Amino acid sequence: MDNTPMVLIFLGVFVVTEGAQQPSAFELSVWPPAPVVEYGGSMELNCTSTCRDPDARGGLETSLTKKPIGNGTGWIAFRLVNITEWRSSPLCFFQCPEIKTARASITVYRTPERVILEALPTMQVGKDYNLTCQVLNVAPIQNLTVTLLRGQELLHEEMLLSASITKAENVTVTHKITARRRDNGMEVTCRAGLDLRPHGQLFENTSLGVRLKTFAFPDDPKLQVPDIIETGTDTTMQCQVVGVFPSEEAQFNLSCGGESLEATVRAQGDTVTAEARVSSLTAGELNLICTVTLGLKTKSATRTVGFYTLPPPTLNTPATREGENVTLACDSPGVEPTNVSLRIRDAARTLTSGRERPLRFTLAASEEDNGREFVCEVEVSVMGMSAGKETSGKLSVLYAPKMDNASCPSDQTWEEGTEQSLSCTARGNPTPSVECVKDDVALKIGVPQPVTRALTGSYRCTAKNTQGSADWDVSIHVRYSDPDILLITLLTLGIGAVASAAGVAYYMYYRAHKIRKYELQQASLKKAQELKRLNGGGMANHV
Structure with a gap:
């Protein structure tokens, strides 16, 4: 049992009774004054005084396990072992002859056992999420700083300076973040720092990184x-x-x-x-x-x-003869009658419509109806909407050939010496054949041929098909002109007269030119002879 308190009481009484007669002064200190030791560790503590009395007594009051490791004049040293008390302040005392005391404030620490950053779910952009970090079994938490990082960016830093807990505890730090698109793929970490400076050192531990995953899904598909x-x-x-x-x-x-x-x-x-x-x-x-x-x-x-079945409708357009009635039939086989409406129309308008099956339309066939296109339309109702199909067909009206001035001009004029072809056709169904004859000789239709006076005359053109025939007369006129003999004679005489006049003019010009040239030559010769004579006579006189 530690009897230090009793010793201090005794020494205190002694100081009170004796100190008044022999007062003295000395200094007492403890080293280190603020030791830092890991939980369960050991340390040395030295109580040192300025007292030089070799009989002075000193000691250490503490609930920790202590072992004296040395002493001397004015000092005494102890070893404290297996320190497990989170808050401890050993008391050094010395009597010289009065009693003085000095305390050491021991900081017991435990480095962060683990730092855990909780994983986050896949985060929806724009929403807030809690980033939670746990630091396990650390003390003293007053010296702990927890830092949350996104990459190298500081998100949050928390120091627990105001905490009053003295033993090792688990510490949880939470920070709210808002998910962003650019956070996708980034890593967040949690760093725990236990800072025991200046008496101790800085201990740090970092969690495993958590990869952020963000998404945006604002609208429905x-x-x-x-x-x-x-x-x-x-x-x-x-x-x-x-x-x-x-x-x-x-x-x-x-x-x-x-x-x-x-x-x-x-x-x-x-x-x-x-x-x-x-x-x-x-x-x-x-x-x-x-x-x-x-x-x-x-x-x-x-x-x-809604899936529906709708085969193409059928349209019956039988061939007929001009003047007869023909009935068109429009039908849609394979479809429920209650869902079907039919319609017959041409290019201009609807001719008839209804739900009866088949839908019929009758008309008196005429030449104008030949080749006329009719359309059969079928329409069904599915889920309140309509779907339709159509089939078209052309009416064939048989009628005998017909000719008029538009298809076969009755008067045609050609120029002799050119190439022309006879233009003559006939309307009819089936398409008629046409032949134009004069004096039992047929003139080819639509084939270019040289125009001569012999083609002049009246031709009987006949058109034929299975429904009958038609005749039409065509007159061909050939324009031509004979040579004008008098004009040719006059032109010949005129050309001769012009040629004669030109010949006479040329002769007169030639004659005048030649005579003039001869006269100049004669004058020049005469002058030369005269000069020669004069020069010859002079030389004779000189000799």
């Missing part, structure tokens, strides 16, 4: 598909989401009537589109569903589509 689809046909079903991030991670499931469809997915920016081919061989209503999953969100779009 949009499903585009026709409201009604014909059975046996392929139709594109398109599902699109806008504003998603990261768009390449969006997962689609497209189904028709509970059966999954093979989809093609493409992303462009923050828009993702999935397409699939949808079809059904049976009529009825089916649900088309597009389900999109991104992050922790799943959204769906559903459309009810």
